Amino acid sequence: MKTITCDQFHHFLYSIREDFEIVGPVILHDGTLSLGRLTAEPLALFAGRIPFRFTSLFFPHSERLFAMSDEYRFDKSGSSAKPLLVVGWRAEDLEALEFIDEFFRTGFRDDVFCDRRQSSVVIGVSGRCGVNGEFCRISEGKCDMELIYDGKHFIMAEYTENGRFLSEKIVWGEETDSLEALLQESRALRTPEREILQTASQLLMRNQVDDDFWAEIADRCIQCTSCTNVCPTCTCFDVYDMRLKRKIERYRMWDSCQMSGFMREASGHNPLASQSDRTRRRIRHKLVDDLHRWGRMTCFLCGRCDDVCPTGIGMKAVAAEIVERFG
Amino acid sequence: MKKTLTTCPFCATGCMYYLQSDHDKFVGIEPSTVHSIAKGHPCVKGWNAFQFIHHPDRLTTPLIRKNGVLEAAGWEEALDLVVHTLPSLQARYGHDSIMFFSSARTTNEENYLFMKLARAVFKTNNVDHCARLCHSSSVLGLAATFGSGAMSNSISCVDEADTFFVIGSNTTENHPQIGARILQSVKRGAKLIVADSRTIRLAKAATLHLRHRNGSDVALINGMMHVIIRDGLENREFIESRTQNYEQLKNTVLRYPPSIVAEITGLTPQEIIDAAHLYATSPAAMIIYSVGITQHTHGVDNVRSLANLAMLTGHVGRPGTGVNPLRGQNNVQGACDMGALPNVFSGYQKVADEAVRQKFVNEWRVADLPAHAGLPMTRALNAAERGEIKGLYIVGEDPVISDPDQGHVRNALQQLDFLVVQDIFLTATAEYADVVLPAACFAEKDGTFTSTERRIQRVRKAALPIGGARADWEIFCEIASRAGYKYMHYNAPSEIMDEIARVTPIYGGISYSRIDQIGLQWPCLDEHHPGTPILHVGRFVGGMGCFCPAEYRPPAETPDAEYPFILTTGRSYFHYHTGSMTRRTRLLEREENRSYVEINPVDAHRLGIRDRDFVMVATRRGEIVMSARMTKDITPGVLFITFHFEESPGNLLTNNALDPESHIPEYKVCAARITRKP
Ligand code: SF4
């Protein structure tokens, strides 16, 4: 395994910018941390978790799927010429990505997502790379390459062909075998939140959470849809058409189960008519339904919904409240 | 992948976020996580604010009415027609025969230029905008008591209040980020008094929910003050050192003991006492109100009474206190600040004041400026109906949908000789126009909006205007120069702001470089001034605070045998105002796509109405068909409708009875009848 400094890594990325569209953490105009194209500035790899739904790179807020001319000519939206190289995701981000990969590939394959995803390369970041140097869990294989920060250098772990291909292009760096200690540190990280989530999941499964609880939580939801919009494992979208002069364009955009129109039938009847039904669904879906369907809960505790919910009812907060009251 | 930091166009809370675009196509929103209000979470409207921008219905070319039909035309022809027709009407019917409706949706720079156009180029003070319809009562009521008509505190004060008194504001729906912040404070232990006849979302979290009769606000507030004085809870020191006219207030509220107020409001005496005690004994209590207070024939009295209550208890001029009108449209605060009002220039400087006029004469390099106040918007439509206003230039407003008594508005527009409408879509109002000018929307131009907390924030151009549309400010400059006026040339909106800062003391320290990342709150007097988060600290803007007691007056129209219900109006969370933008946004339109009337199940059963039935709602102005929504959240005897839907416009029903001082219409109460549609 090779080690490489931050500077060297930046130079490396810069040197391959003709071959890849390189995207990673950047600081926007007012200080917001986001994803952006590589510039001459180094990427903000130590600025913490990207608050926005980072999977939007593959499944954007809205996108044109195709256009159809009035002669029924069909024009599929093309993807960009260069393959995408994404840098800077954390272990829980990579777990979320792994899930939506599976989701969009299974059964009815989602071509738009898969085309974009297939040609991409993902480089995770972990180790002592937190904002204050705290330790971020090592994903151990959920990306093409992982940069594990030991406090001075990145140790490069290649997990796929793509990863090895990139690593071979790096001319700097020294060989090291010091990963074992970091791995042990990573595996020893305590995960009390995961235990809470699991307990909440079991309580829900055993039907021990009453309706009054949901009504109470739902009264605080202002239906801003921020929670679902920043969630990296939310995959619901709505499709709509724009009628232009000589063609129709079809788009899709993120939908939110927190809206009443999400399930409402044309007649006006709505299986999720009350906000309390919708709040219950938001939590139960990830903690129970997905566990049955995909074999795992699909909340990876990234904390984005908790950070954005203006009334404090994100996943972690609700799970903690469930455990406290019904556990 | 381009991300442009800008300010939300959907309400005056003033969230900032990034518009995401790809090759000049708008593809999404990304929140700013550091913005003091948005904090990473726009509301549902904000999250969807990118879709209407390139909607195929956007106006892309000027239109001119030829043989009764609006036809596409070139800019030259359209602008020439405007520049020739308006002066010729003035030549025939006098300077004040034309009227300018400015827009609370456009930028500060554009509002400033539009009022400059009216005053310097067309020599009339007939300029106004829709603040007339929402908070003109606040501007007057708070100016009389505190000396300044804007929100006294900052949105962040919500985090510091111990008690909230929310009256006439459905905060979580109309100012969602502020509503959510109130909910958070309540969760932390703050107390909440909600006075609203509907069980709005905030009411569910309230310590005390007062379902007082619609339109009985003055009685309720006087009743609270009566109890406060009776029980010795008034803030003596504050009253003595900072206010005047206390004796008069005392004499007035003496006549409002809980027993009498209970009769007027339908509350129990104990509820009034509890509310008074809770508000008065809190270390920091914050009054939050909105158009449920202002849109009455006694709107100014309502506002004054709230100001009286705050002064009586000393809940002004400190963090977590104050009297806080939540402004509605994204830049309605700014449109007022910029002097798009008939009696003031920018910064509320009176046109009647000789010295002020001279200052503008010098800055604008004109021979003189008109000294008498112009017409308020509501009166102007009446004047148009009578044939006294001949020409009307409307920017970014749709009075057919937004003004009360739609039949009257349509009639007034028909009487006009010449109507110019400048907008981004062909609105119901634009269908009456002789000339339609296609404008750029918020994402296609630079400028500033001023939020409800007086914060001046940047709006940024993220793409070129669609088709042949142009930014409003550029259109105004074109018109001015075609009309022969030489001093309306700017290379960019930042230069307009520099001029605003020169002539407007409260904006004196504003420049684009200072508000590049986060806006400043006015008053900001010079380039070193840090802005003012809280007004009236230690001293009222007007010097001493002045108690202005008000007597209860019933609404202009009350239920009777023929029209037995009270009809009140409001908004849906999912739509912004007349819906021209939000109804062209997929998820928002899906959420709420037709007009509805809320009715209590008790009333509904009695009338044989079931949920989602089609019903006819009628008032003395007209009738509309809509779908019934049964909910216990509304009191028996009251109906609630919104006004966003052109197909069954709520404002066909509302009453154009005006407050005698602010000329605001009484949207909030009229008498109605409801029947099931067979
Ligand atoms: S972020 Fe919070 S308030 Fe917004 S929709 Fe989600 S749960 Fe509701």
Ligand code: SF4
């Ligand atoms: S609260 Fe108002 S300003 Fe903020 S996102 Fe919603 S509509 Fe826009």
